[in-house]
Amino acid sequence: MARGRVRELLVEGGRWAVVVSFSVALAFPFYWMLITTFKQDADLYNTANNPFIFNLKPTLVHLQVLFRDTMYLRWAGNTALVGALVVLITLVLSLPAAYALARLTGKWGERMGIAMFLTYLVPPTLLFIPLSRVVALLGLQDTIWSLVFVYPSFTIPFSTWLLMGFFKSIPRELEDAAMVDGLTRFGAFVRLVVPISISGILTVVIFTFTLVTQEFVYALTFIAPERNQMVGVGVPTFLIRGDVYFWGELMAACLITSLPIALLYNLFLDRFIAGFTVGAIK
């Protein structure tokens, strides 16, 4: 028995070593953002100082500069606005599409679903050059409307796929009964299916919004003026002047942007996984 005991301890020890070392490595940059945010410049830019501790008193000056003297809040506002509009467009288009796919039986429904899934694989870096032309032709260049127009192209497929799984779990008899009682199919969808699926819809709202905040390539390509930027491009582009990086302000902006998204995301993680695992997990 003693050998079994030792082995068990070794396995547990190994498990802890892996968990601790990976957590530290994965979270370290965010800890570094946190400590940099509150350090004085004189402390940051002195190679003799131990960078892990506060050698001088902590300061709020970077946060003040970020909120008062940069366009950070404006970028955050742009991002929120684009996010809200894209969520709206995505819901309006993907709710009926997902419902139709979930109820379409046979080969066609399945094929359409797979076609939607495959569009995940088309990357922005394949389309940005022609799209920049299209955006310019439509007169949307340098405005956030270009992003409102383009982002649904990747949020709709993801949302449709997620919602389809949701709708499939609703028994068909429920709608049949409602239709016998005099509702049209559309009526049954709006008054019956949508209310039951509220948690699925909420999931789609959160993921569409986070996908919008994470996008970088299209925002970088379509928009040049500083005041029309999204957070993801504005922070790493305009908090730098020439070769000078304002690390305190930069890291403060990174931290403030990441944390709320991370908190929201965590609540809905399991649903997100369902959108990626194809049929490999039942």
Place this chain on the structure above:
Amino acid sequence: MFYPAMIYVLAVIGLPFALAVVYAFSDIKVGSVGYHFVGLQNFKSILHSATFLRALYDSFIFTVGSQILVLVGSTLLALALEKKFRGRGLVRFLMLLPWVAPVSIGAIGWKWILDSLYSVINWVLVRVPIFHLDKFNPPQWLGEPALAMASVIVVHTWRLLPFSTVILLAGLSAIPKEIPEAAEIDGAGFWRKMFQINIPMLLPILNVALLFGIVFTFTDMTVVYILTRGGPYDTTQVVPSLAFFTGVLGGDLSEGAAISLFMVPILVIVAYLMLRAANRSEVT
């Protein structure tokens, strides 16, 4: 009811894709008028360009390197996180941060960590005697070709690892508990359970994680753009970032489009393998 969504997606994905092909066979630039078909001329000049060939090579190194690290790392981490323990929620939150934070934001955080003067990594390394590092000339993580490539690979791995791990965790939780338990009763030890039960049963889902990982890596330009801008001397330039610099910043739409089309074969292969994986899982 399906059509509005389909039409939207087709218009914003299908149409530009067709345009990219049309551009690649032309000599269109920003501001040019008219359309001149030039056949394969763009592709010829690209294939003779040392910069492009280097970018293609770098793309493969970047993809293969980071995917190996992601696969090994996420398998280890998923197996370690499978059992419930106190603080698992907190670990999950910390672990997910790199995937959830916008890529450009995470990358700029790393740019500070790898800074040429104030790198915290160098601060630690020069104080560890066994490395014998010159205090006044520490490693330039983003300034030397090999180190810069290693850096973009590690940063990209850092970002993808959580994604792969959560997918594998979902796969692990789908393995019926009776199987490892039965093996244990039959006398299978830790390693045997690991290599003859857990890992083989994880393979289908590992496959899905890898295919997504390849697409997310081979087509990504954000990490490279933020950390090195493709430098030093184009030694970390990858295909998508080269397409960006040529087609968007350089205004050479036709050549940029032709460069980006070199990603299509990889995407087609991945799509094919994914469909095969999906079909197989429905059969079994």
